Amino acid sequence: MFSVTFISCRKEAQPIPEEVVDTLFPAEPNAVVKGLYLVNEGNMDMNKASLDYVDFTKGQYRRNVYNQANPEVTKGLGDVGNDIGVYGSKLYVIVNNSNKVEVLNVNTGKRIQQIDITNCRYITFSNGKAYVSAYLGTIGDPNSPNGIVAQIDTGTLKEIKRIDVGRQPEEMAVVDNKLYVANSGGYTPSNYEHTVSVIDLATFTETKRIDVGINLHRLKADKYGDLYVTSRGDYGDIPSKLFVISTQTDRVKKTFDIAAGNLVISDDLAYIYSDEFNVITGQSTVSYAMLNVKDETLLTRKFITDGTDKLIKKPYGIAIHPITKDVFVTDATDYITPGVLYCFDTSGKKKWSVQTGDIPAQFAFIYK
């Protein structure tokens, strides 16, 4: 008798539905940049990676679009959504702890294919190929500490081949048919990596390593043939830094002694933020900076000017609207509650903000 009463209390299992926030900002039905995907990492082991979508044509924010479009995928998008990228008509989501790349229809969010890559981290594209970095090439081999980059055919969605790079590779960029890979060496804190691997894409071989700085992470190319590479430092005595590499000489040509956790480059401007934790003081320091990449100078200008930066606890993602140059910044708050997406205009004033999934991190713009 008791059990009957109780069993009625357990709900019928159903997919977690999409949530739509209407009239967030004025709709622009004919916008060239029609939308923006945002992948939320979700805390590790919580299986809470999720995909959100800003619809510029409707002025809407849609939370949790992956689950709505793909309810048949066991346990959904997965654990720790680490990167996202668009190439052609396909959207690629890297789900780190779920060891997979989800390939989705960019318009519908429907899954086309899953590509298994263990411990995958970031993705970039060139000439019909996708390149995915992964922390380890082989699991459980004590003599294989190196990571890999996998080359994937964007037509067949099959891995073609893979190449060994440095230890625990992170972001990548392609300049002049050369793939540059930031190596972190994060699994060996006593001996971090300090190089960028250079891979000739014609032969798919590693041609050299550029000595940069320890524990590298972000790597972005500007339009002048330079790479901006961030170093996390060692969280103690060695602080985070930003390096500029010339792809002409494949050497470091400039070092900015500023904390750089993440950056985005749009035309001549680089937008940088940092949330640097120091193990000695126990303090996290949040900072924002802007650079001119043409003449490689630090600007006094700020991309948040209205005081909203004081509300952002943990800046975690950044993107620039390709046309309006609006700045999108995410706040991961405390990593275990839903985050916030902020949109700022070019003068640094907040236009709107909206609640996201947990740990909003990486963006991909969608064109008409």
Added chain:
Amino acid sequence: MRRNKKALTGLCHLSAFLTLLGSCLFMPVFLYAQTDTTATRLADSINRLKEVQIKSQKLNRRQTSSTPLQILSGADLERLNSLSVADAVRFFSGVQLKDYGGIGGLKTINVRSLGTNHTAVFYDGVQLGNAQNGQVDLGKYSLDNIEEIELYNGQKSTILQSARGFSAASSLYLKAKQPVFEKGRNNNLRAGVKTGSFGLVNPSVLWQSKLSNSLSSTVSAAYTQATGKYKFRYTNGVYDTTAIRSNGDVERMRLELGLNGNFADSSSFSAKVYIYNDEMGLPGAIISNKFDYLQRTWNRNVFVQSAYQKMVSKRYSILAAAKFAYDYNRYLNPENVSLNGILDNRFHQKELYLSLANQYQINPFWDVVLSTDYQYNTLDANLFSFAYPDRQNVLAALATRLNFNSFDIQANLLGTYVYDRVKDGTPAGTKQKLTPTVMLSWQPFSGKEFRIRSFYKHIFRMPTFNDLYYTDFRRNYIRPENTVQYDLGVTYIKAFDKLVLKQFSVQADVYYNKVKDKIVSVPANNPQRWSIENIGEVEIRGLDVNIQNIWQINPEVELTTGINYTYQDAVDVTPNETSTYKRQIPYIPVHSGSFLAGAGWRALALNYSFIYTGQRYNQKANILANYVEPWYTHDLALHYQVRSAMHKIKITAEVNNLLNQYYDVIANFPMPGRSYRFTLTYTY
């Protein structure tokens, strides 16, 4: 809209519980009416009357304790479908067992939402420590050699105890089987084997020997092996996936040697050597596209402890204890390969503990106690830039008790002094604190049946070595986590001689707890590193109700029932956290409870148990994405016993989670569905 719906489900759970409660309360009348005509034999009534008289005189400690006390002991404990201490504590009210599932999965106890690290676990009077992470895995303590489990909110209500006894927000006492010899016997032997689901093979032996009139020895050994495999299922109504839990294999060995002495001068002595060894797979979170794991762990625990108690004079008593413990843990993670090879961490902990408690009786109603403890802990690890911390901990408690006929008051002040050192980096240094406790027990009427009790306790927990010094992080800025508890409760016990209901007892407590400077570990922006912060504040308003009934259905059938109900409004009140302010904290259900029924008839005994845990959220935000379904399991056990003058053979068949409900206690760590266990025990 959604809120309303939730309120409704909450109501539904509540009503279910009220039904349960109601049936417990009203069943006596119903049953009495039913059996009234059949129970007519005079002899039986006389027999029963005698039994009742004996029972009615016996107020147990549940009623007299000024701090809420729950006990599982003797036959109750043996009848319960339990393999480990963890399975048994689920039946206590106010308790959430954090269970990662399976035989090997970590199982820790969270009492009244204060957090796992606030419950001290004592084994034969001495605390089981873990300076590294402050957690005791109750799944590792098999019930083979346990006679009694007691859970006190606050502290044990006896005044003569070690300073450690005063030092936790709640205390779980495990008591090993004490040697008792029937007349003319010098040896007791108990050998058993358990087998069943999960590939379980678990032989155990207990041998107690009387060495002299005052001295006896105990040898207890057990071996456990299990594949740890079980079916689990996840579904969202569209996908429906059933798979086998892997990498959950367990191999454990335990050997305990004990020596007990009770001397003519009323002094007593006990000594124990405990050796434990295990190897386990670590089944990880079931996440999309990843069901299998490679991580493994090894543990070795060795401790030697001894306690001595003596009444030095009519007014002066002492209690002394000493312990040395060595713990080894190895963690292997093939998914992490560095320049040093596969991640293979080894941790070594050592603990030295000395305690002396003195009780002096000033006059027949007034006692004072001074307890002092010294504890020394070290932690070594093969981690890069490891701190190699050690910690000296001095505890001194001054306690007093005034005991009148109908009124008992206890108060104590505990002084804690902690001094940390590290070989590398900055230590947390010195921390000292004075914390008070006041406890009352009052019998307002002339009858002994009804008592009122109350306690106030302020206590804190030190950050653990992991909190402060894990890997190359130095977190000397972490402050102790503070808790304040207020409790007000009543206990009532009534024996009846003409009813089918022979005894009815109830304990009910309301409480308010506040946790400040909660030590919270949050993932940092590198998955390898977690940061620890003192960021949480939690307020808990709760109600615990325990009801125990004994029924004599007919002269040969005695039925005992127990119901536990817990209500907890445990909300996050961390300032400036607008999205989570006043929301229920993770993994704490508003409603939870259990129901137990055990009946014996001749050589047969049947036990039924039911556990209910209401809906919860697995993270701070109370949103749909964080919603965790309620779960409820039904367990059944049938015991059959053959006994002769000297020998006893007992066969037990258990089915757990009878209705095969698939559920998670911790998100993505699935619990087993229906499972079986068979036990054969021989006692001489």
